[in-house]
Structures are given as structure tokens and as C-alpha cells.
Amino acid sequence: MQNKLQELTEKIYNEGLTKGTEEASQLVNKAKEDASKIIADAKKHAEQIVAQAKKESEDLKKNVETEIGISAKQVVSALKVDISKLIETKVIQAPLIDALKDTEFIKMIIETAIKNWNPSSTDQIALNVLVPAANEKELKEYLSTKVMATLNQKFEIVPDKNIRYGFKIGPKDGSYFISFSDKDFENLFREYMRPRIIEMLFGGK
Template structure:
């Protein structure tokens, strides 16, 4: 059952990822042009420094150039990393913003979980969903009007003062918890996107 829930969780995260892909592609395209301009300036600076290094004495030339090349490689690597981090943060935060707070999205996730969750074979859900206390009135009314079947099967709504966005699902016995928050979706998308973004921006 844990494997099924894990697979379901991964599927849900992937669906959230797909929703952000279109916006991500637009931002990446614009950011690539900006990144190329930054790199162009950095390379011009590299040339300037190299020209100055040529004026160094012959005795120090070899060591100076070796250290300079190392410094420039490190500087370029740091620059690439900073650009990638900046863009991936912007892309992911915009791509997932508000997704876990949409009542219809919450309902759809719970329907998917409930359809695959019935440990005692009774058909009862026996799951608890933790929601932000600040949205209790809105969400309670929504579930009472749009998700009565889930409530009848044993789904329990709880509202947590410490939860500011998204929601969490846990079985009634509290043995584990699955989080669906902006932070979780953003981290998942960022881990997925960062290596691909690095290759895209700085392809050789």
C-alpha cells in the first residue's frame, strides 16, 4: 500500500510539473538571452585581464597565467551557477504558485488518493486532510457542496493554524504524512529543472 501511495504521489507531482512547463519554457527563453549577455561581458572582462597579465614579468608569467586561468574558470562556473539558481527559482515559484491552494485541485487529489486507499477493504477512506485554518469557512463549504462522497466515506477535514498554504494528507492513525504545499512542489520542480536548465543555457 505504501508503494501505491508513493507511486500516486510521484504521479501527482509530475502532473504539477507539467502544468508549469509552458510558463517555464517562456521564462527560460527570455533568461537565456539575458544569460548570454552576462557571459559576453564576463568574457570581455576575461580578455581584459589576460591582456594585463601579458605585461607581467617573464619570471612570473607562467604562474600568473595558470592562477588567472583557474580564477576565471572558477568565476565562470560561479556565474553559471548563480544564473541557473536565479532562473530556476523564478521559474519554479511562478510555475507552481497557487496550484496546491485551488479547492478543485485539492478535491481531485483526494479523489485519486481515496480511489487507491482502502486498507480494510471496507470502502472507507479513513483519511485526514489538514488544511489552512485561515481558509476554513471557504474550504469547508466547498467540500460540503462538491465532495460529499469523500466525507461520507470517512474523509475528515482538519484545519491547522500552522499551515499557511497547500494541504497535507495523513491516514487516521497518523502513521505518515504526504504534503502538497508550494514549497514541496517548488523543490520537486527545481530539482528536476536545474540540471536541464544548466545544459540549456550553457550548452557547449
């Protein structure tokens, strides 16, 4: 009886030990599998983070290079314009102002404008010639004595405080005026000369 009890006890012990060992082994194996999966997932996630960071870095680099390129082109373009303006001012503005300050030159231009206002018509056209206030008296005396005596045109010299240099001419009714002010001549010369200045300085680009 004693032997059977001991055998039964040993059997239960051995079975329990075996079962416990198997369960422990299963737990260890599962833990290893879980650990491997966690490591693999972590590695994959880390690789994704690195790849994303690399892509963002490359995109940022491209954007910066693009911005630098655009900014450089804008700076060069602005520089070309500034240099052209400086040359235009030197070549155009100062000599132009000097010419328009010359009353004899203005007399000649006004006389030509009046003569060619409507050369094909025999009808008299009343004109207003707007001039700088400082030149009114001299221009009026000259044009009234010379031009009125030789041309089939009626005109009046009118001072205009808004005109610094040059003049404006148009019908007496004020329906329109053709301007020959310093700004008009300057814009005309700039339009003609700017492409040539840029071409000389920068090869046309």
C-alpha cells in the same frame, strides 16, 4: 778576517733575502689560491641562490595560475547556478504559487488524493487532510458534501498554520503524512527542470 766576515754577512743576508722572497711568494700564491676559492665558492653560492629564486618564482606562478583557474571555474559554476535559480523562480515559483492559491485546483488535487489513497481496499481508512487555515472552511464544505458522499473514505479537514499553500494527507493516527505543499511541488519541478535549464543555457555543462 775582515773579508771573511763581510762574506759571511753577505751570505746570511742573501740567504735571508732569498728565504724571505720565497716565503713572500708562497704567501702571495696562497692568497691568490684562497681568493680564487672564495670567488668560486661565492659564485657557486650566488648561482644556487639565483636558481632557488627562479624555482620559487616559477612555483609561485604555477600556484597563482592554478588558484586563478580554480577561482574562475568556481565563479562560472556559481553564476550558472544563480542564473538557473532566477529562471526557475520566474518559470516555476510564481506560476506554482498562483496555481496553489486557486482553491478549485486544490479541491481537485485533494479529491484525487483521497480517491487514490487505497483504491483496492474495501475497508474505510480514516484520514486527516492538513490545509492552510485560510482555506479550511471552503475546503471542508466542498469535500464534506461531495467526496464523503461518493468515496469509501473517512477524513477530516484540519487547519495547519505551518502550511502556506497546498496540503498534507495521511492516516488519522498521525503515523505519517504525504506532503503536497508549495515547497514539495517546487522541489519536484526544480529537480525535473534544472538539468534542462542548464542544458539550454550552457550546453549541459
